[in-house]
Amino acid sequence: MEKIIVRGGRQLTGTVKAEGAKNAVLPVIAASIIASEGKSVLHEVPALADVYTINQVIRHMNADVNMVGNTVTVDASGQLSTEAPIEYVRKMRASVLVLGPLLARYGRAKVALPGGCAIGSRPLDQHLKGFEAMGAEVTVGNGYIEAEVKGRLQGAKIYFDVPSVGATENVMMAAALADGKTILENCAKEPEIVDLANYLNKMGAHVVGAGTETIRIEGVEKLVGATHTIIPDRIEAGTFMVAAAITGGNVLIKGAMHEHLRSLVSKMEEMGVIIQEEDDGLRVIGPDILKATDLKTMPHPGFPTDMQSQMMALMLSATGTSVITETVFENRFMHVEEFRRMNANLKIEGRSVIVEGPSSLQGAEVAATDLRAGAALILAGLVADGYTRVTELKHLDRGYVEFTEKLAQIGADIERVKEEEVYMEEAEPSESVSTL
Ligand SMILES: CC(=O)N[C@H]1[C@@H](OP(=O)(O)OP(=O)(O)OC[C@H]2O[C@@H](n3ccc(=O)[nH]c3=O)[C@H](O)[C@@H]2O)O[C@H](CO)[C@@H](O)[C@@H]1O
Numbered sequence: 088m089e090k091i092i093v094r095g096g097r098q099l100t101g102t103v104k105a106e107g108a109k110n111a112v113l114p115v116i117a118a119s120i121i122a123s124e125g126k127s128v129l130h131e132v133p134a135l136a137d138v139y140t141i142n143q144v145i146r147h148m149n150a151d152v153n154m155v156g157n158t159v160t161v162d163a164s165g166q167l168s169t170e171a172p173i174e175y176v177r178k179m180r181a182s183v184l185v186l187g188p189l190l191a192r193y194g195r196a197k198v199a200l201p202g203g204c205a206i207g208s209r210p211l212d213q214h215l216k217g218f219e220a221m222g223a224e225v226t227v228g229n230g231y232i233e234a235e236v237k238g239r240l241q242g243a244k245i246y247f248d249v250p251s252v253g254a255t256e257n258v259m260m261a262a263a264l265a266d267g268k269t270i271l272e273n274c275a276k277e278p279e280i281v282d283l284a285n286y287l288n289k290m291g292a293h294v295v296g297a298g299t300e301t302i303r304i305e306g307v308e309k310l311v312g313a314t315h316t317i318i319p320d321r322i323e324a325g326t327f328m329v330a331a332a333i334t335g336g337n338v339l340i341k342g343a344m345h346e347h348l349r350s351l352v353s354k355m356e357e358m359g360v361i362i363q364e365e366d367d368g369l370r371v372i373g374p375d376i377l378k379a380t381d382l383k384t385m386p387h388p389g390f391p392t393d394m395q396s397q398m399m400a401l402m403l404s405a406t407g408t409s410v411i412t413e414t415v416f417e418n419r420f421m422h423v424e425e426f427r428r429m430n431a432n433l434k435i436e437g438r439s440v441i442v443e444g445p446s447s448l449q450g451a452e453v454a455a456t457d458l459r460a461g462a463a464l465i466l467a468g469l470v471a472d473g474y475t476r477v478t479e480l481k482h483l484d485r486g487y488v489e490f491t492e493k494l495a496q497i498g499a500d501i502e503r504v505k506e507e508e509v510y511m512e513e514a515e516p517s518e519s520v521s522t523l
């Protein structure tokens with residue numbers, strides 16, 4: 088089993104660079120299979136477990152995929168299979184993003200249902216509603232979603248009941264190759280949707296309005312591979328911003344884009360953190376005393392749910408009572424129990440958590456209950472007394488490249504260790520049992 092061991096007490100200083108965004112690259116790689124001609128060359132692709140998974144998904148469909156350093160090349164010009172089995176979808180929900188591209192290109196797709204996950208039930212009804220409005224027949228059964236259309240998908244006017252990132256992306260990709268014009272309303276406005284639209288347009292699509300609540304797509308008959316550079320990861324950048332602030336440090340986060348991080352910057356400034364825009368990123372300077380504040384997660388440009396647990400760690404170090412309200416996902420507070428193991432003073436009230444600070448955090452063995460929770464526990468460990476040991480690192484590896492190394496590079500006392508599992512009943516009485 089692997090663990091990250093962090094010893095609290097170091098102020099972080101120096102420079103760290105944000106990788107390409109996980110939530111941008113996954114839909115872009117999914118979209119690359121729409122191209123029936125040419126190769127796509129994608130730059131700034133982060134070396135994440137999720138990227139390996141989406142590459143496996145499209146490789147399984149017979150696309151030719153190569154990753155060298157941070158560049159991925161996809162040639163999907165051959166005949167592809169139209170199925171994504173459960174082994175990939177279980178690892179990563181974003182595998183369902185191949186539905187739209189397959190349906191648009193081949194008129195059929197079969198993708199395993201991902202089911203719920205640690206942050207909530209996460210239905211796909213808005214994706215399916217979009218495909219049905221475009222003329223597809225969708226059936227859900229035996230653990231699979233199957234969608235089929237006779238001839239081409241037809242352009243349609245679709246109003247999303249909730250602004251879903253994945254549904255906006257999936258339906259936008261399908262509409263790019265549909266017959267006629269599609270108008271999507273109440274769309275999600277995340278920067279990653281704009282990145283996907285830019286890539287689709289480079290492939291020959293006509294997508295206008297991404298980043299606003301109405302997206303208009305004029306369908307075309309074919310798309311061709313294109314070269315594209317993935318935008319920087321605002322959530323990874325935000326996580327390092329919190330690392331700088333919580334330790335009272337001074338860190339330049341290269342690639343952090345102010346226009347993608349406004350809600351986080353303003354919340355951190357309310358807490359007394361100094362944030363300066365520099366040519367190549369954001370400099371974050373932590374104050375001597377952090378002030379309590381309240382926040383509510385919302386779709387972009389509101390406060391991102393993917394920064395909620397990291398901000399909870401910051402609020403634990405702030406003076407006074409802070410309240411965090413989660414409105415995007417129904418069950419994204421699993422980290423609260425783990426923080427409590429570190430002596431945090433937290434109370435869940437419905438969809439809110441009351442944070443009493445400053446908590447005198449103590450090192451403990453804690454489990455990463457999901458990807459961002461893992462990062463948040465490490466952030467708390469940076470200021471806890473003694474050693475914090477974080478397990479279940481598979482979640483962290485989905486979304487952070489060399490998190491340990493990057494934190495160590497700016498001064499954290501942190502290491503990742505592999506240890507043999509030693510079971511008490513198997514050990515000789517005289518043998519020492521690892522307690523790391
Ligand atoms: C790979 C990726 O980009 N993941 C991000 C994406 O996930 P994802 O695309 O799964 O998240 P959505 O934006 O779809 O979900 C937002 C809300 O809409 C609901 N919903 C969604 C689809 C649907 O058909 N019906 C429905 O009710 C969800 O249950 C949730 O309450 O956006 C989330 C919200 O910013 C982020 O936390 C994830 O990191």
Ligand SMILES: C=C(OP(=O)(O)O)C(=O)O
Pocket residue numbers: 180181206393458459486
């Ligand atoms: C929830 C997240 O991702 P996913 O949608 O891929 O589970 C995340 O990035 O925090």
